[in-house]
Amino acid sequence: MVNIKEIDGSSNPRAFFGSEFRRLREAAGLTQAELGKLLYITGSYVGLFETGARWPKRRQDVEHMDVVLASDGHLTRVWEMATRTPYFPxxxxxxxxxxxxxxxxxxxxxxxxxxxxxxxxxxxxxxxxxxxxxxxxxxxxxxxxxxxxxxxxxxxxxxxxxxxxxxxxxxxxxxxxxxxxxxxxxxxxxxxxxxxxxxxxxxxxxxxxxxxxxxxxxxxxxxxxxxxxxxxxxxxxxxxxxxxxxxxxxxxxxxxxxxxxxxxxxxxxxxxxxxxEYRFTAFARAPRFPVPWRASSHSGPEGGNCVEVARDGGTVAVRDSKDPAGPVLTFGAAQWTAFVAFASARRP
Structure with missing residues (x-):
């Protein structure tokens, strides 16, 4: 049996549901274990509901609680209110x-x-x-x-x-x-x-x-x-x-x-x-690209065109033409200009 602690039902709607669940159980003269058998759960789980540590996810489960406790839909109404209430830890x-x-x-x-x-x-x-x-x-x-x-x-x-x-x-x-x-x-x-x-x-x-x-x-x-x-x-x-x-x-x-x-x-x-940059990364995962890709003129002779470039405004994207669905490297305009200048300077 879960140790019973005092619950402040006014602190939040879920705590209120737990306090009402406990009140109805006690009014019915049932222990946590006895109510658990009627609900097809353990007595410990009943205690967790009462303390607010657990929360019934399905409406039909709460409706069954109302039937067992003869509470005329009261718990279901409280549960609906708590479900609609904004959630804050x-x-x-x-x-x-x-x-x-x-x-x-x-x-x-x-x-x-x-x-x-x-x-x-x-x-x-x-x-x-x-x-x-x-x-x-x-x-x-x-x-x-x-x-x-x-x-x-x-x-x-x-x-x-x-x-x-x-x-x-x-x-x-x-x-x-x-x-x-x-x-x-x-x-x-x-x-x-x-x-x-x-x-x-x-x-x-x-x-x-x-x-x-x-x-x-x-x-x-x-x-x-x-x-x-x-x-x-x-x-x-x-x-x-x-x-x-x-x-x-x-x-x-x-x-x-x-x-x-x-x-x-x-x-x-x-x-x-x-x-x-995220736009280009998303493009790389899409079946069609809204911007055209073109083969780089600086691709090496041993493997044919292996680098493709796409430009969108001030951003340049580079990808492997042999793996178009793979990762995309992006450059800002200034970065791309510096990179091209560096690569050109190193060409034989």
Whole structure:
């Protein structure tokens, strides 16, 4: 039998479902083990439902609970409410409220694009990678919740909401979360946000080397009529920090990283360049290419034409003509000019 602990049913809808499930079981005079037999599960699993550690995935299972407990559909109605309610992990509940009250949000992202800036496809890829056993319905629900958080960037009348200043490590932009097409869409979304003047984005380049926030990501929030708070998150938990000394220390570290990052205009140019690179990578995986490829005049004589080149605006892509579905190497305009000059100088 699972040890019974007090559940605060008001903390979130899922906890409320668990507390109601327990209340109905006790009203029926059943132990966890006895109810488990009627539901074809173990008593331990009943306890997990009651504490909120487990959640019934299927409506028909909840309807069966209502039948066994003679609760006239009450559990099903609570389950439906909880299913429709935006999903936040317990540790993120406080942070989600802070986001809604913030007048200014500053974030350094070391591993992923900041949640408020993610596209639906990028968010789905993140959830799928982190929780491979989630159903598509649950992934959609979590994605919808994450997209809903972005409303802090605008007010009800459509005007600019909270000010947002984000620093993203270059490695985040070069990690193909969800594949090249998803990443291209994500980077184009960042470019569009920059154009709205609601968001300032800086990129911390690889060339910056070690930096003041090398140990992880941090979010700083200026709240209405309250002191500034910080939020830090690890793989399985996050924490809101309000101690003034700690917040000042994180503020100093954030400012040091901001000073080492590329200026906003250069950052926007880099994001645009990387979006073009992802476009070519996506083309390499597609059966047809929307840009023409041509054989390079510098292919070696021993194997015939072995290098193909395609140009799209200021970006040049190079691939092996013998393996057109293989990897694509991309160059910016300046990089390509320098490469051709170097290759030409070395020709006999």
């Amino acid at each position: 317990d540790y993120f509940q406080h942070q989600a409220k802070n986001e809604q009250m913030a007048t200014k949000i500053e974030d350094f992202s070391a591993t992923l694009v900041f949640g408020l800036l993610q596209t639906p496809d990028y968010a789905r890829a993140v959830f799928r990678a982190g929780s491979p056993f989630l159903t598509e319905e649950e992934i959609d629900r979590r994605t919808a919740t994450r997209m809903g958080r972005a409303k802090v960037l605008r007010t009800k009348d459509g005007t600019c909401g909270a000010q947002l200043w984000v620093i993203i490590h270059e490695s985040v932009l070069r990690t193909p979360v969800g594949g090249p097409e998803v990443m291209r869409g994500q980077l184009l979304h960042l470019t569009q946000l920059i154009g709205t003047h609601r968001v300032v984005i800086q990129v911390l380049p690889f060339s910056a080397g070690a930096h003041a926030l090398a140990s992880g990501s941090v979010t700083l929030m200026e709240l209405r009529d309250q002191p500034t708070v910080a939020y830090v998150e690890g793989p399985c938990a996050g924490q809101v920090l309000s101690d003034p000394a700690i917040v000042r220390r994180l503020r100093q570290s954030f400012d040091l990283v901001r000073a080492a990052a590329l200026p906003p205009q250069e950052s926007a140019a880099l994001i645009d360049t990387l979006a073009r």
